[in-house]
Amino acid sequence: MQNDTLLANYDRLYRPERPFTRLAMDLLVERVLAPRLRGRVFAELGISTGIVSVRLAPLADRMVLVDANPDYCAQVRARLTEAAPALDAELHCAFFDAFDWSRLAGVTDVFLLSMVHVLPGVWPALLGHIRGAVAPGARLHVTMSNRRALNRLLGRDLGLLPSLDAVDAQAAAFDTHYVDAETLQSEAEARGWRVTHREGFLCRPLPLDAMDAFIDRAGMEVLWHMGRALPEPYANSTYLCLEAQT
Ligand SMILES: C[S@@+](CC[C@H](N)C(=O)[O-])C[C@H]1O[C@@H](n2cnc3c(N)ncnc32)[C@H](O)[C@@H]1O
DSSP: OOHHHHHHHHHHHOOOOOHHHHHHHHHIIIIIIGGGOOOSEEEEEOOTTTTTHHHHGGGOSEEEEEESOHHHHHHHHHHHHHHOTTOEEEEEEOOGGGOOGGGGTTOSEEEEESOGGGSTTTHHHHHHHHHHHSOTTOEEEEEEEOTTOHHHHHHHHTTSSSSTTOOOHHHHHTTOOOOOHHHHHHHHHTTTEEEEEEEEEOOOOSOHHHHHHHOOHHHHHHHHHHHHHSOGGGSSEEEEEEEEOO
16 A cells, blocks of 8 residues: 555544543553563654553653654644653654664664564565564554454454455555464564563454443453453463564
């Protein structure tokens, strides 16, 4: 997909800041990411409105943030100035193919969250670029949407999705192609990463609009525990913690 079409589609269709996602990101940072941090120098690739960046900022001394969308970059700069004025924040408004990967030197933790499925054909090389820029021991935290997530299985069984490989019109506008965690893991290992932890997290039985209508923190706790009880591929997403090898 053309870069300008992609940016226009994000502006038109993407809504990261919604009740369900905010509550989910609170728990993701608190329970999955924070306990596995390597240090306090972070890079986040694909920040959208900063929904995760603002939650990570209190745990960082320095952050390198990259996103192609200029509106998102401006929003994140304003949010971080207000939420974490002491943070050394370096914002790059760039597509990944034009990004200077040497900017990641000294970074202890890189975040690639909900990105792999919107970077078809691009994400394997990205794993190599990141590995080439960081020191051994640095961590790459990846979350990815599961093709076989419960909501997609239900959608298929209700006739709303023709197959598990299908994506709805909105997802198609972001060039969405689901990637299995096994594929991510083997491509990462081939590029000098080792998986130190992997888990499925969160259960989302209904479409996001329906979830937004009734979700609160107590409801999110229930869905979080349901996600832990599900076999990994049926949870909403999978998290992989990767460590750069020597
Ligand atoms: C699906 S959103 C993920 C946002 C965030 N990581 C999260 O967890 O909510 C994808 C983000 O990546 C950005 N993006 C998509 N393709 C990109 C590319 N090739 N280069 C740089 N940014 C890109 C979009 O502008 C958008 O903000």
